[in-house]
Amino acid sequence: MSTLPIMLQLNGHWDSIEICKDFNVDGIVVNEDSNYSQLNSAITEHLMIDTSAKIIEIKYTVNERCPPMKIRNDMGVRVYMETKKENRSLGMYPLCITVRDFDLECSSILPLAYAVVDSENDTSWMWFFEKFKHAYGEKPNMCVVLDRNESILNATSTVYTSMPHYACMWHIWTNVRSKFKKGHLKLSKLYFATARPYTLDEFNERMSQIEVIDTCFKAYLYDIGYHRWSRVHATVNRTWTMTSNIADSLNAVTKDARELPVVELLEYMRALLEHWTNEKLLKAKGTFTYLGKKIQQRVGGQQDIIAEDEMRASTYHIHTVIDGVKRFIVCLQNKRCSCGQFQLDVLPCAQALAALRHRNESYENYCSPYYTRESLLHTYEIPVDPLPDESKWNVPQHIIEEVVMPPTGKDSQGDLKNKDTIHMMK
Ligand SMILES: [Zn+2]
Numbered sequence: 001m002s003t004l005p006i007m008l009q010l011n012g013h014w015d016s017i018e019i020c021k022d023f024n025v026d027g028i029v030v031n032e033d034s035n036y037s038q039l040n041s042a043i044t045e046h047l048m049i050d051t052s053a054k055i056i057e058i059k060y061t062v063n064e065r066c067p068p069m070k071i072r073n074d075m076g077v078r079v080y081m082e083t084k085k086e087n088r089s090l091g092m093y094p095l096c097i098t099v100r101d102f103d104l105e106c107s108s109i110l111p112l113a114y115a116v117v118d119s120e121n122d123t124s125w126m127w128f129f130e131k132f133k134h135a136y137g138e139k140p141n142m143c144v145v146l147d148r149n150e151s152i153l154n155a156t157s158t159v160y161t162s163m164p165h166y167a168c169m170w171h172i173w174t175n176v177r178s179k180f181k182k183g184h185l186k187l188s189k190l191y192f193a194t195a196r197p198y199t200l201d202e203f204n205e206r207m208s209q210i211e212v213i214d215t216c217f218k219a220y221l222y223d224i225g226y227h228r229w230s231r232v233h234a235t236v237n238r239t240w241t242m243t244s245n246i247a248d249s250l251n252a253v254t255k256d257a258r259e260l261p262v263v264e265l266l267e268y269m270r271a272l273l274e275h276w277t278n279e280k281l282l283k284a285k286g287t288f289t290y291l292g293k294k295i296q297q298r299v300g301g302q303q304d305i306i307a308e309d310e311m312r313a314s315t316y317h318i319h320t321v322i323d324g325v326k327r328f329i330v331c332l333q334n335k336r337c338s339c340g341q342f343q344l345d346v347l348p349c350a351q352a353l354a355a356l357r358h359r360n361e362s363y364e365n366y367c368s369p370y371y372t373r374e375s376l377l378h379t380y381e382i383p384v385d386p387l388p389d390e391s392k393w394n395v396p397q398h399i400i401e402e403v404v405m406p407p408t409g410k411d412s413q414g415d416l417k418n419k420d421t422i423h424m425m426k
Helices: 037-045 076-083 122-136 150-159 170-180 184-195 200-213 214-223 244-251 262-285 293-302 339-346 350-358 373-381 397-402 411-418
Strands: 003-010 022-031 053-060 069-071 093-103 111-117 144-146 166-167 311-313 318-323 324-330 420-425
Touching: 003 037, 003 076, 003 397, 037 076, 037 093, 069 076, 069 122, 069 350, 076 184, 111 122, 111 262, 122 150, 144 214, 150 166, 166 170, 170 184, 170 214, 184 200, 184 214, 200 214, 244 420, 293 350, 311 350, 318 350, 324 350, 350 420
Parallel strands: 003 093, 144 166
Antiparallel strands: 003 022, 053 069, 053 093, 111 420, 311 318, 318 324
């Protein structure tokens, strides 16, 4: 296995022309086939960054004319490695590392439950989902996004019989990489560009490009079922906008804690979630706009993109918007736009915002209530309870009487070492 020396530029700042300045320098050596999690761990371990409270942003510059590239997943790491392999000297393509508070990065994803099990199998997943359903119930528009784990599919199909299943697009890509040996760079760009469009026309166009490059790859994606990985085909909204996987993040954050005995591990998780919940509540309380901060910025950024003279009203509700060479139709009554974003994101797109501006109406009634500051406050208003002193614990008699023996044999010890937390998100 080949390794690559990589220079790290730390704690610099990006100037107005996106050049990293005033940084410290360090270096690491990583395997060429590292994935995102491995690269991330190599950097955070080397720099001794406390990953329970901090997250790192990794960027690099390919040339001075382009803004820096950000590495946020396995694909980003692959693109970087392929670029770096062409010039292996330590100083070429340094990684610029910025350290941030963890909760800023995953403010839109909420962990609902976790469990400690001795291994991931049909029985443990079934137990987990039965308990989860008992606690959380079955709510409208729930869906399951799976990695490649067959046991999750079996358990959720039994416990939630009518809930749609989707495949995690990153995990599909991992499968593709091992199945199709050639042209990863080209295929990956097209695959992700095909998963994300908001309209069928755009999806079909990208799909025919895939067919030209590799018919087997097209057949593979078809067999999985388009609705399982393509945003425009999904029957539950918002599924495909999630670009990071909180389970992987939580697993990364709790990596060292998983070596602890179970009670200490659970207390570590409780304290971590207590910290996150409190931080997010304070942040929501410190937001004074109608929408949460990130979404407000997105709407604000799109508000004046389309000029007044590029739009005309057909009826009170229906507007035609000419955006460059493209023509869009917005229906404010049905909250739809032919670009697809308005109805799938349940948030006005640039064209809808232009139509609303024309009508002199605020966007507030056209956004999903999930995006509002009020929803954020409700989400985090229930605190994670502190753990009282052990002498005050109310432990049922049958638990007190249960004698737990240390694991015996090689296998069970191995299992315990690798004990995994299971996460369920919505
Ligand atoms: Zn639109």
